[in-house]
Amino acid sequence: MNHLYEKTVKTTEIFKGKVIDLEVQEVELPNGKMSSREIVKHPGAVAVLPITKEGKIVLVRQYRKALGKTIVEIPAGKLEKEENPLDSAARELEEETGYKTDKLDFLLSFYTSPGFADELIYLYMTDKLEKGTTNMDEDEFLDLLEVSLEEAEQMVKDQTIHDAKTAYAILYLRMKAGFGS
Known part of the structure; x- marks a missing residue:
């Protein structure tokens, strides 16, 4: 497994739009600690x-x-x-x-x-x-x-x-x- 990988534990959808969606992901870091990531989802x-x-x-x-x-x-x-x-x-x-x-x-x-x-x-x-x-x-x-x-x-x-x-x-x-x- 990639030693830099962040495992997603929970995803919360914040906004769903015509062009983008916004979600917050709670992630487990490589050192075992938790953090959150705000992610813009785009169709490309x-x-x-x-x-x-x-x-x-x-x-x-x-x-x-x-x-x-x-x-x-x-x-x-x-x-x-x-x-x-x-x-x-x-x-x-x-x-x-x-x-x-x-x-x-x-x-x-x-x-x-x-x-x-x-x-x-x-x-x-x-x-x-x-x-x-x-x-x-x-x-x-x-x-x-x-x-x-x-x-x-x-x-x-x-x-x-x-x-x-x-x-x-x-x-x-x-x-x-x-x-x-």
Whole structure:
């Protein structure tokens, strides 16, 4: 058994919402003592790093109420119940940007805040975009941007891009052999 494992003794549901659930877990620590963990349960999400035929990164600018400000991000969204991440990525790309694709490459997945949440984001990339029309959710408002990798990196530096999934995707793109060189 993992010597760092925390055994859950009791789970209390605190809140059940449309996007997240919150629970408190009483756990037995590896040293036998008890503690509690507040955990956000999330169905997971997808994000897409879309690259135009001109080599521009397609980004969205939107207001994030939790932050109280507007930030720039790659297209992303929550997985619907029992939805395949690949299907979700294609749906989110089209809804938010109007671009369609028949080629999404899975890059990797990552946890957003493992200290208190179980959200896992699946990151995809495409450079095979076909322009269509946006079909945003009724409570979603955003602007589209198309920027070079260098412009995106500057946006990370000046914190116009201020979220982990987008910074992570840009870092991945920079590290990808030959891109932007």
